[in-house]
Amino acid sequence: MSYLVGLLSPLASKNGWTLAEAAGDGTPDRMQRLLNRSAGDADAVRDYLFAYVAERLARDDRVVRFRTGSTTVEVAIEENTPTTRDFPSMLPMTLPFEECGGRKKVTTLSRRVDYDGATGMTLENADPFSYMPWGNLGFFYRADGLGHSDDLVRTGTTDDLHLDGQNVRIGAAG
Structure with a gap:
């Protein structure tokens, strides 16, 4: 979830280091391991995230x-x-x-x-x-x-x- 929060944040630059720092990690190693192990369809991830935000966060x-x-x-x-x-x-x-x-x-x-x-x-x-x-x-x-x-x-x-x-x-x- 911290990786997702970093992606959605207003950071000027979004690379492994800045996302790790925004998540409170000293290095991007943890996030890189997570990304390397995960396999998925980008469209399915987008659709899941869209549904999650729409249903649970009820944004205006x-x-x-x-x-x-x-x-x-x-x-x-x-x-x-x-x-x-x-x-x-x-x-x-x-x-x-x-x-x-x-x-x-x-x-x-x-x-x-x-x-x-x-x-x-x-x-x-x-x-x-x-x-x-x-x-x-x-x-x-x-x-x-x-x-x-x-x-x-x-x-x-x-x-x-x-x-x-x-x-x-x-x-x-x-």
Whole structure:
């Protein structure tokens, strides 16, 4: 755990010596032995660490706030996908949400998010989504009868939706 704490620390230089010193060790030997004996998949380690932090430390950067006037809608970023890791990196931003088709509110993001491996979603009221062909961000308020779409990817979950055609400030909750 001390090695992980060192990696996540604000150290200017992160090499064996500085990480060992940050962990209270006199030399990097202990950490090098640990790393040499461990075999693992870097993606699996990243996913495990992401889940650990999200579940146990409950950091606010996994909650995104959409604000307009006196209205705030909080969205929990629960899944660990390239899209949900990329979307928060675009924050903060202010975007106009507009009515679309009598079922949803949408806006155009400043750039496309990473859709690598996206599998689509079953449409539910209020949950935010990104439309892969165009890179839009939106919320359904009338998803009844729509089912599953391979072109949409869920970006979070919320039980609240009050964004009505206004400029919306989107940022991390922290």
